[in-house]
Amino acid sequence: xxxxxxxxxxxxxxxxxxxxxxxxxxxxxxxxxxxxxxxxxxxxxxxxxxxxxxxxxxxxxxxxxxxxxxxxxxxxxxxxxxxxxxxxxxxxxxxxxxxxxxxxxxxxxxxxxxxxxxxxxxxxxxxxxxxxxxxxxxxxxxxxxxxxxxxxxxxxxxxxxxxxxxxxxxxxxxxxxxxxxxxxxxxxxxxxxxxxxxxxxxxxxxxxxxxxxxxxxxxx
Ligand code: SF4
Numbered sequence: 001x002x003x004x005x006x007x008x009x010x011x012x013x014x015x016x017x018x019x020x021x022x023x024x025x026x027x028x029x030x031x032x033x034x035x036x037x038x039x040x041x042x043x044x045x046x047x048x049x050x051x052x053x054x055x056x057x058x059x060x061x062x063x064x065x066x067x068x069x070x071x072x073x074x075x076x077x078x079x080x081x082x083x084x085x086x087x088x089x090x091x092x093x094x095x096x097x098x099x100x101x102x103x104x105x106x107x108x109x110x111x112x113x114x115x116x117x118x119x120x121x122x123x124x125x126x127x128x129x130x131x132x133x134x135x136x137x138x139x140x141x142x143x144x145x146x147x148x149x150x151x152x153x154x155x156x157x158x159x160x161x162x163x164x165x166x167x168x169x170x171x172x173x174x175x176x177x178x179x180x181x182x183x184x185x186x187x188x189x190x191x192x193x194x195x196x197x198x199x200x201x202x203x204x205x206x207x208x209x210x211x212x213x214x215x216x217x218x219x220x
Pocket of ligand 1: 039040
């Protein structure tokens with residue numbers, strides 16, 4: 001697994017827990033509103049990566065202070081060795097929240113079946129007919145829907161979340177997304193942070209809407 005960043009402490013990213021955050025390097029989407037563009041290439045550019053062993057050592061040394069770990073990205077489910085790292089984090093005694101774009105249901109299936117996640121947060125970028133626009137590339141929407149069904153049926157605490165990208169998503173689109181939600185699943189609308197958008201055209205849009213702030217990576 002390629003780790004690009006590690007945030008030692010957060011009170012807001014894992015509901016009910018004090019957590020650290022691991023940011024993995026690489027994403028299979030190119031969302032034009034992405035504000036973590038440096039995490040998209042499969043290989044780190046500029047500031048390099050952090051050995052997974054070093055991250056585990058840090059978590060071990062901080063286990064009295066944090067009781068949760070968020071694995072975010074980039075997209076964690078494209079990482080080789082993700083399940084193995086989750087098993088090792090579990091062995092330290094930390095609970096795990098996984099952030100995902102939902103494009104790899106086969107990876108989520110293993111994680112769910114092996115009981116490796118305590119919380120899953122999955123993005124729903126857009127209604128099906130617009131998914132390619134918000135993901136920045138062609139997407140197997142059936143994989144997204146399968147991941148949603150799998151997560152909702154897993155019995156694991158979870159949330160689905162959508163960034164309200166005001167120039168690209170209308171209120172009707174948001175309503176259509178809500179119609180896709182499995183019954184009983186939480187849906188969080190996230191504020192669009194236009195400042196560092198991957199697409200320069202979107203950087204001119206003023207931030208709008210309300211909701212959670214997204215978190216960016218920090219160096220050790
Ligand atoms: S917003 Fe998330 S899924 Fe989209 S490109 Fe950025 S890291 Fe990948």
